[in-house]
Amino acid sequence: MTDHHAHPRPYPGQELSVGEVAERSGVAVSALHFYEREGLIHSRRTPGNQRRFRREVLRRLSFIRIAQRVGIPLAEIRSALDSLPDGRTPTRQDWETLSAQWRAELDDRIRRLQQLRDDFTGCIGCGCLSLDRCGLVNPHDRLSAEGPGPRRLVG
Known part of the structure; x- marks a missing residue:
């Protein structure tokens, strides 16, 4: 069984600091720490106890932010990410599969929002x-x- 939390020794440029991830992703450092505590992303610690993230975390963060933006709860996002083999970063096919699973819920949310918009005055x-x-x-x-x-x- 592969431990997707463990990272091999990195090649130069393969890993990013928490500040670099925040800058590249547009996600606040505090949010990165929160996502890590929630098990949505993972890092390793250097001998100096600094976080290092694999570059793939940027795609994973994009996936998380897109799913959140359309209203998918973090628990469902975590479950979806946990369903990926070996904890890999979502691929285009993974996103298509997961978005198809979420389609009915999103369609229902859209319907309720349209109803609220149309009846909002009263x-x-x-x-x-x-x-x-x-x-x-x-x-x-x-x-x-x-x-x-x-x-x-x-x-």
Whole structure:
């Protein structure tokens, strides 16, 4: 079994410092540290305890940022990355496969956003204190029967 967290000794230019990764990817150093803690990316430590990332992390970060931008939760992104053989960096084929899996969820999100956009003038948000004119989530003030205050955001 291959340990995808271990890196062989690098060739010159094969690895990047955390600052170089941040600069090249446009991702803040703090976000890189967070992604690493969450298991989305991996680095090795030099004898001086500095992080070194393989260049492939740039493609992996692009994958993460694109998926986040369309609303895929980090847990699903991690699961998708973990499903790749040997923890490899996603290829074009990997992205096509994963995006096909996420298509139904994204289509549903698009539909809800379009509905919100189209009905936004009369809406002040989900759980809108059971306003009687909310046609999105509370037509005819049906949530008022459940009590006062926001109903959909409770819990």
